[in-house]
């Protein structure tokens with residue numbers, strides 16, 4: 153089969169297309185003929201070996217897995233001995249992150265626990281946008297115990313996770329303020345955001361608004377910056393952001409909130425069937441509408457990564473096999 157391949161950590165230009173053996177599913181796995189996948193922040197980190205902590209999982213000096221890609225959208229080709237929920241021919245979506253990645257390839261094996269039927273109303277391409285990004289957005293909002301009528305601030309509302317977070321927060325009946333660059337404001341508004349803060353001309357710390365829930369998805373802010381934006385019983389959930397923001401969340405975050413009625417948490421989303429099922433349902437009901445910014449063929453994988461790195465994407469970058 154044809155697969156995206158990288159030998160060592162480094163620039164995304166080193167990604168190539170290489171013939172690889174079709175993987176054999178283990179007892180609890182399914183083999184999927186993958187039709188489409190999508191690019192996420194972690195897929196870029198996997199190839200570059202950056203930020204450095206990622207190597208604790210992917211291999212210290214050299215990568216343990218050479219075919220990147222997590223989002224799976226395709227048709228089951230073969231099932232392992234213990235798999236009873238699926239059969240060859242089933243259309244599915246899933247997440248290969250915990251099964252050794254490998255989704256930027258014509259075939260990929262995935263733990264059957266993180267596979268669900270594909271949304272009936274979506275193409276393979278649109279389905280491929282959902283597994284990591286939409287599930288992360290939903291998990292983050294649920295971790296923050298989102299409630300109807302709440303004021304929610306989403307810092308990092310473009311890219312992969314952000315647009316789903318805006319749509320899902322709106323579906324819970326929240327009033328959403330989205331922080332993004334001005335050039336993508338129209339896009340974020342079309343996702344349903346009620347208010348936009350353009351971080352290139354404004355600073356969300358500068359107004360007097362307070363929020364019941366703040367999601368930190370991107371940016372370089374400190375945990376005390378976010379805490380100041382919460383209502384007296386508000387909740388902050390850290391999803392991502394720069395290395396500085398990420399490490400600040402782990403070091404100072406829990407201490408800052410020790411004696412506070414405000415709540416703090418860090419999301420570390422691990423693929424799970426329940427969340428995938430919920431996202432499938434939301435997609436079928438039209439609660440979330442995937443937005444594809446650009447589609448690349450597997451042959452163009454290196455261009456897809458470069459496009460991601462250019463920062464032009466508003467919505468998902470899809471790879472078709």
Ligand SMILES: NC(=O)c1ccc[n+]([C@@H]2O[C@H](COP(=O)([O-])OP(=O)(O)OC[C@H]3O[C@@H](n4cnc5c(N)ncnc54)[C@H](OP(=O)(O)O)[C@@H]3O)[C@@H](O)[C@H]2O)c1
Pocket residue numbers: 192193194284288307308309310311312313314331332333336351369370371372390391392393394419420421422463465
């Ligand atoms: N916790 C988890 O389990 C989990 C799971 C998945 C992803 N993540 C993390 O979530 C983060 C986002 O992932 P992603 O795939 O959505 O990334 P992405 O596609 O790269 O999107 C990030 C977006 O943030 C925007 N941005 C940059 N600086 C900003 C700022 N100062 N304020 C507001 N927005 C800013 C950028 O768009 P504009 O500047 O053009 O607006 C960019 O589109 C990453 O840090 C990733 O590691 C965490």
